[in-house]
Amino acid sequence: MPKDHGIGASPKRREDVRFLTGAGNYTDDINVQGQAYVHFLRSDVAHGKINNIDTAAAAAMPGVVRIFTGADFEGVGGIPCGWQVTDKHGEPMKEPAHPVLAQGKARHVGDPIAAVVADSLEEARNAAEAIELDIEELPAVVDMKAALEGGATKVHDDLDDNLCYDWQFGSPADETDAVFANAAHVTTLELINNRLVANPMEPRVAVGDYSRANDESKLYTTSQNPHVIRLLMGAFVLGIPEHKLTVIAPDVGGGFGTKIFHYAEEAFCTFAAKACNRPVKWTSTRSEAFMSDAHGRDHVSKIELALDADNNFIGLRTDTYANMGAYLSTFASSVPTWLHGTLMAGNYKTPNVTVNVKAVFTNTVPVDAYRGAGRPEATYQLERVIDKAAREVGVDPIALRRQNFITQFPYATPVAVEYDTGDYEATMAKMEELMDLPGFAARRAASEANGKLRGFGVNCFIEACGIAPSNLVGQLGARAGLYDAATVRVNATGSISVMVGAHSHGQGHETVFPQVVAEMLGIDESMVDIVHGDTSKIPFGMGTYGSRSLAVCGSAMVRATEKIINKAKKIAAHLLEASEGDIELKDGQFSIAGTDKSVAWGDVTLAAYVPHNYPLEDIEPGLEETAFYDPANFTYPAGAYACEVEVDPDTGKVTVEKFVSADDFGNVVNPMIVEGQVHGGIAQGIGQALLENCAYDENGQLLSASYMDYAMPRADDLPHMENYTVDHSCQTPCTHNPLGVKGCGEAGAIGSPPTIVNAVIDALQSGGHNVEHIDMPVSPSRVWEAMQG
Structure with missing residues (x-):
């Protein structure tokens, strides 16, 4: 019988009682006596020189307490980056200033230029509209490759160009090049990992409070890590001793990574509370969230896979352009490097792996970690190119993966990590069992009889969780212990x-x-x-x-x-x-x-x-x-995912008919919560694969700035629950933590995007369409256009 308590049991979540009855205590529920409200005047151009800000008329309006501009933050620290990356030449990354309020220039649509503190939010908004802003629009840099061309407009005038760093890692490039020169077969794929907006249910909120009696500041904020916010804001931005600063993150309605980071609005509310001698509150609107929350992904990559005559993987090399946006967010620099490049070996015993990443500044919202953070980007590249290679050499995609699985542990990869334990064959076998592969031909025939194309997609992945140990990540550039x-x-x-x-x-x-x-x-x-x-x-x-x-x-x-x-x-x-x-x-x-x-x-x-x-x-x-x-190593969850999709050849619409995930999370403490985490991650992955896309035009205007234009997944975009199987029975416990656990929160978002795209390509191939790749989101228009050749 299942356990009813302790490790391995699935008691109901005790916190849900307050959440489901409306008794939660979220940051926006917090109101401090005497508080004022802030409204930010944000740039409506992606790149502009601020010639003048006239606040006189606005300051005289009813209810206005004070208006702040960048000049009020002269001498105040900028928002810091928490990870320094060293490039392939041994030089530190370029780290431009990120002021709390724009100084001299606005660098993306949504960049805060001024802030009005008033007795009410309505009064703050009215006054913000009365500010006379003289801003000279400059050419915007949006395309990453164009941003690195000679003569390109610079996002930061004090830098030589728009390159943050050019990072290379893994096997020496000349050795990998030699492997490719002698390979029996090389598969090449160019792809885009689309930019995403996290969109947690609860937008960001900050409430700053200051006690003049004891010179203590307090910040209530929607944060995933309040101590890190206290450290960064206190030590590097506002110069507040830690014993004089308290950060409180109460109930938080979803984060997905976007609430890890220290944001300008948090520093502003803390600063303004002291300057105005009264509490100051800001609650983001959904429109503000689209242009002020850190975005995710946004990579443009070329990946090449070399195979020998027996179809063994012998070499892998990748070249990626990673968008940093206008400023370096807290962990932005680490995502396409140490959280991405170190996973490019995947589940496979590839002896030579070389990764190159160029991080680029553009006039867009900063990009940082989003659920999975680097691991989804690595998995997507690797699992898409393996699928393409399988078709090119004429072998079954599952068989090709199996042939190249790592089977002996511990295993040191060419990209500097050591997997302590795993069983990729077990998760693959479980996936095959749950997908009922022998019945696929009949299901495909039934779809074809209804005028639809049915495809099967598979994906195997590994991720690195619990980033550690501190002495290692310190050598890699982390500016905090982990x-x-x-x-x-x-x-x-x-x-x-x-x-x-x-x-x-x-x-x-x-x-x-x-x-x-x-x-x-x-x-x-x-x-x-x-x-x-x-x-x-x-x-x-x-x-x-x-x-x-x-x-x-x-x-x-x-x-x-x-x-x-x-x-x-x-x-x-x-x-x-x-x-x-x-x-x-x-x-x-x-x-x-x-x-x-x-x-x-x-x-x-x-x-x-x-x-x-x-x-x-x-x-x-x-x-x-x-x-x-302080952990001795990362943990390495792994899984085998598969899905079946139907494609309507008349419209290009993709429907996910069946989805199976077989994960190895090590020991499982609460199976119900693990299942929920995986379900949620898969939903987000399906959203990226089929629907979501954060798009800018050539002037840096955000084209998908609301739910009118940004397609979040809905319930009917996901498989019905009876066709949605989450399994975590394959368990190889972690060898270096006392619980033997590995982590489950990001697996679904890592494993699902390539699974979906692989299935769509398989469906189109089955219908006679010679389509090798479609960039995410695999929307009806993109699928239909691909089918037309």
């Missing part, structure tokens, strides 16, 4: 508060973390409470992204709980008049091994705080422990 921390505080009555550095914005931490602690102690999960999101209450942690919550923060929680158990055993041994080495903990009871003498968990915890009968000469009263955990 450990995490937890404090386990046992109360006198036996209940527990666990303060964690990770932040939950949909992952279910308040349910899953107690399952781990309760299982270790043998107590009911209802006795464990999770505290997160407030830097004044939690230990310094690095937040939630990169599928790191359980693997990194959960491991810190395990280590802290182990310390609790060790101390509690000392107390129990004293109470039982026994040797500490003879004490066992099971089902919430401390007992002497081999006897029926025991003492309950609650009796031990009470003794810790009421030490009338206590070994004071050995240990202190109280029962509270903290642990920091």
Whole structure:
């Protein structure tokens, strides 16, 4: 029978009670007495010289408290980048200033130029409309390749050109070139990884508050990592000592990466609260989100795969242009390099892999990590070129992948990572079983009888999660540690508060973390409470992204709980008049091994705080422990995905008829939550593959600036649930964290886009259309146009 509690069980998410009953506490629910409201005047040109900003008339309007421009931030630090990349020549990347409010130039549509603080939001908006802005529109740089041509307009005048860095990694290029020169077959594919807007359900919000009495600042914000925001904003932007700055991220309605970063609006509200001596609140509109939230993906790549005469992979090389946008966002520089290039080996034993990435500044919204962050881009390139190679050499795409799988672990790849464990054959076999491949021919025939083309697509992927260890990523340019921390505080009555550095914005931490602690102690999960999101209450942690919550923060929680158990055993041994080495903990009871003498968990915890009968000469009263955990390696979840699509040849419309994911996440703590995470990721991947596209015109105007023009996936764009199978029964536990977990939050978004596109190409090929590639989104118009040749 399935477990009903502890690790491996699927209790209902406890946080859903407040979310589903409207009792959540989101940042926009927070209103501080006396607060003012801010409205940002944003650039409506992609590139413009600011000649003059006349705020006199606006400042005299009713309700206006103060109007800020870039001049008010002279001497204030710019928004920092958290990762320095060194290029292939050993030179550091170019790192232009990113002011809180534009200074001298606006560099993308939506760049904040001025900010009006007023008694009401309506008054702030009215005053912003009265600001007289003299801005001289300049030529915009949008196309990445054109941005690097000689004579191209420069996004940043103080730089020599628009190149942020030219990065190369993996096997020496000359060695890989020699492999290609002697290859029996080479497959080449050029492709685009389309730009995406994250669009979490809750837009970004910032509420700045300042106490003149003690010179302390407080920021309430929609963040995935409040301690990182405190560090970046306090130390590098506003110069606020950390003990004078608190950052609080309450309930957050979705992040998907876009809420990892430190944004100008957060720094502004904190700065303005002190300058105006009253709280200042900003709530993004959806339109603002499209032009101020960091975007995702936006790569243009050429990938080449070399095979020998027996169809073994012998070489891989890629050239990618990665869009940075107008400024470097917090982790932007690391996404197309260390989070992308290091995964280009995939699941395959390719001995030579060379990756080249040119990061480019353009007059567009900054681009940074979006669910998967570098891993989806790598997987998409690799799995598309393998599918094309299979057709060119005339072999089954599953057989070609199987032939080249890594089978021995640990395995060191040519791109500097070492996979500790995995079983790619097992996930592939599970996928085949669940897809019912023997029945595909009949399903294809039925589709053809209805005038549709049916295609089958497959994809195998691996991802690197829980970015680590700190000493390694420090050498690679990370400007912060990537450990995490937890404090386990046992109360006198036996209940527990666990303060964690990770932040939950949909992952279910308040349910899953107690399952781990309760299982270790043998107590009911209802006795464990999770505290997160407030830097004044939690230990310094690095937040939630990169599928790191359980693997990194959960491991810190395990280590802290182990310390609790060790101390509690000392107390129990004293109470039982026994040797500490003879004490066992099971089902919430401390007992002497081999006897029926025991003492309950609650009796031990009470003794810790009421030490009338206590070994004071050995240990202190109280029962509270903290642990920091710095992983020894990445974790490496992997999976095999497949889908079947139908293509309407008259319209080009693609319908996903069947989808299967077979994942290896290592040990699984809560199967229900894992399934939900994968479902959500697949939905986002289907959105990228078929619908979503953030588009600019040649002048840098955002053409898809609302839901009128940006197609988010809806329920009927996804397979019906009976045709949607998520499996995680293949489990090879991680070898270097105490839970054996690998991470599941990004897998669906990584594995689904190439699966969909591979299936569409297969459908068109089955109908006699010699189509080798269609760039995402594979929209009806693009499919129809491809079929017309």
